[in-house]
Each structure stands twice: as structure tokens, then as C-alpha cells.
Amino acid sequence: MNPEFNPADPFAMFRQLLQSATPPGAQPFLPPMSEEEVDRKIAELKVVETWLTMNLGMLSMQIKTLEMQKAALAALKPKDK
Template sequence: MSDTPKDQDPIEMLKRMWSGAGVPLPGMVAPTLDIDELDKRIGDLRTVEHWLKMNLNMLQATVQGLEVQRSRLAALKAMATQTSASAGGAGTAQDNPFVAAMWPWNMMQPPPADSDKSAKPPDKTPAARKPRARK
């Protein structure tokens, strides 16, 4: 009667099934009843979870940094093409390299219109020279 299926141990049946597959029996099939062992496993799994979360956060930060770098490069490329297209048509700022340095003159107010009338004309007579003393 020992050959009947109800007399067989289910754990032994699982062990035979797993041993035939060539894969070792996982620890979760036969759960442990020791609380300290369970606490240790929980602690180990939490450590692995935190490590995986840290790696995930670093990966997300790297991807985000690369996306920002890509968007900046795309914006710079668009600005360069826009600048080269507008410089090809107008070309006024490119003709005179000193235009950028002249911005203070553009900010100054022009003199009043009546300032020309009140100004004295310059003296056109040559200044009298004093004779040099000879030694």
C-alpha cells in the first residue's frame, strides 16, 4: 500500500520533479519557519530593492541629462541656421566689424537743432608766435 499516491510526500514529489529538470530547488518552495531567518531574508531583499532603486534613479538622471544636452544642441543648431540665413540676406552687421562697439553712440541723444547757431566759428587767424630768445 505504500505505492498508492496518497501515501507519497508532496515535498518529495517536488524535489524529484525539480531534480529531473537540472535546476536546483528554489528556497521559496519549502518556506522556513524561523523568524530570524525570515527577518534576514527580508533585510537582504530590502537592501537589493534600495540598490536597484538607486541604480534606477542614476539611470533616469543620466537619461534626463542627455535629453537636456540634446535639446540644447538642437536649439543652438537652429539658431546657427537662422543666423546664417539672415546674415546671407542683409549682411549689414557683417560689413562693418565695429558696429557692435558703436552701441554707446547710438544711445546718445543728438544735439539740439539750435546749438549750431549759438556756437562760435573757430578763429581762422594763426596764433601769434612769440619770438624765441637766442642764447
């Protein structure tokens, strides 16, 4: 086990990897991008947005279907007199 391991700091390993992977003075989370790279990233994010929107629609439809099923079961349940 690494002698610098600290269970109270779960991100220490990631911080160490990030520091060793980036040259001094570089911005690790905002690398310089060309216009083509920015356009490609926008297109990728739009695909993800579309996929998430589709999944949200399917989830909403499933919730509504289950609510309708619950209402139907409640309507068919015999009422006590």
C-alpha cells in the same frame, strides 16, 4: 548526451535536478523558515530594493542629462532660412 534530452523542453534538466535534490513531499520553493530566517531574508531584500532604487535614480538622471544635451545641441544648430 542524455537519452532523455528533449530540445523542446528546456526546463527538463532543471526539473530533474529539482526532483533529485528534494525529498518526497518537501516543498522546494517554500522551505520552512524560522522567524530569524524570515527577518534576514526581509533585510536582504530591502538592501536589493535600495540598490535598485539608487540605480533607477542614476538612470533617470542620465536620461535627463542626455535630453538636456540634445536640447542644447538643437538650440545651437543653425536654422535654415
